[in-house]
Amino acid sequence: MTDSPTPPARQYHLDWLRIAAFGLLVPYHVGMYYVSWDWHIKSPQWHTALEPWMMLSSPWRMDLLFIVSGAATALMLGSGRSPSFAWLRQRSARLLLPLLLGMLVIVPPQSWLEVQRRYGYAGSYLDFIPLYLRGGGSGFCDAVHGCLVLPTWNHLWYLPYLFAYTLLLWGALRWRPGLLHGIAQGCARALAGPRLLWLPLALLFAWRLLMARRFPATHALLDDWFLHGQYLAMFAFGAALAQADSLAQDAQRWRWWALLSAGAGWLALQGLLMSGAGWPWLRGLAFSVLQWGALVAAIGFARRHWNVDHPWRKPLAEAVFPLYLLHQTLIILLAHALLPRALPFGAEAPLLVAATFALGWLGYRLALRSGPLRVGFGLKPAAAARDARRTAATRRA
Numbered sequence: 001m002t003d004s005p006t007p008p009a010r011q012y013h014l015d016w017l018r019i020a021a022f023g024l025l026v027p028y029h030v031g032m033y034y035v036s037w038d039w040h041i042k043s044p045q046w047h048t049a050l051e052p053w054m055m056l057s058s059p060w061r062m063d064l065l066f067i068v069s070g071a072a073t074a075l076m077l078g079s080g081r082s083p084s085f086a087w088l089r090q091r092s093a094r095l096l097l098p099l100l101l102g103m104l105v106i107v108p109p110q111s112w113l114e115v116q117r118r119y120g121y122a123g124s125y126l127d128f129i130p131l132y133l134r135g136g137g138s139g140f141c142d143a144v145h146g147c148l149v150l151p152t153w154n155h156l157w158y159l160p161y162l163f164a165y166t167l168l169l170w171g172a173l174r175w176r177p178g179l180l181h182g183i184a185q186g187c188a189r190a191l192a193g194p195r196l197l198w199l200p201l202a203l204l205f206a207w208r209l210l211m212a213r214r215f216p217a218t219h220a221l222l223d224d225w226f227l228h229g230q231y232l233a234m235f236a237f238g239a240a241l242a243q244a245d246s247l248a249q250d251a252q253r254w255r256w257w258a259l260l261s262a263g264a265g266w267l268a269l270q271g272l273l274m275s276g277a278g279w280p281w282l283r284g285l286a287f288s289v290l291q292w293g294a295l296v297a298a299i300g301f302a303r304r305h306w307n308v309d310h311p312w313r314k315p316l317a318e319a320v321f322p323l324y325l326l327h328q329t330l331i332i333l334l335a336h337a338l339l340p341r342a343l344p345f346g347a348e349a350p351l352l353v354a355a356t357f358a359l360g361w362l363g364y365r366l367a368l369r370s371g372p373l374r375v376g377f378g379l380k381p382a383a384a385a386r387d388a389r390r391t392a393a394t395r396r397a
Helices: 010-032 047-056 061-077 085-108 109-121 125-134 154-175 178-190 193-213 226-243 245-255 254-274 278-303 313-341 345-368 371-375 382-396
Strands: none
Touching: 010 047, 010 061, 010 278, 010 345, 061 085, 061 154, 061 226, 061 278, 085 109, 085 154, 085 313, 085 371, 109 125, 109 313, 125 254, 154 178, 154 226, 154 278, 154 313, 178 226, 178 245, 193 226, 193 245, 193 254, 193 278, 226 245, 245 254, 245 278, 254 278, 345 371
């Protein structure tokens, strides 16, 4: 089995997967406000009935982000040539400047409301900012939640993780320019046919058994070994997916079986959680079946039905990164503002989802019109965007 070393110029289904993966973040994090799982602020009205439905996406939604990020990175780097330092500088700016803006401007309102609601802090936002920026021991501690580490990247943890994996891939291709294509071909051979359904699942399950309890998730970058093993593997799989179309072809071929296995994994997981069965390994197996089945199904159905262009694709693909930066702060601020109104869940939750999407879109449109904000929100500089449009128009002509 071989693939051409030059993949298609645009794999539209990967764009649509990226849009869908980031779009899932908004309803999921709105749900986190209402369920019993720990989050930054909590609604006084809990709706634990949401939890089984949130478990439909919880095991795999971040994995999908790293898969599409790995694919996008591989497509940007190309195949068979050594990547330049100029590319690394540009990519670093696109990831690290938004992280810096987020930690200094976007995330602090989340932490301020969190210390108010969780630790009883009574100071104003202006009083809180010096405490936030000073770092070290924040003094915000309790027996239940421990101490809040400040400053923090909260939901923006994905950016330093993605930068670390991008740096690893860039360094590997500097050392051996043809490595990516070789890995893609090896991955395509190893996962050919039904092996795509069960071999990664077995590896995910084994990794979970070995590492999940020893290294619980922290999102702190330096000590998160269980998640690094998982997310780096997903990033690498995405890079191979972009270079070896046979992987996507197999995902399309086996998509219904993958969807069926994901559904079975979800049902088994819910049954085990409801029964309180004391078999952690069995819950881990059900989790892994749901996790990998959903990912293969998502890739397969996207390639079958979404591998087409549309006028909305480009603006939506561009808007999802500003939305990602803003969405959690918007949800928390909106939820806090709506708290005195005591709206019923059926009105409040949809309002939070709709308002977050609307304000996120507004933030994207404002960033488009500002040079500094474009860079801070991870958008291409205006000149680079114009060049990309001219290149695309030339190709169509």
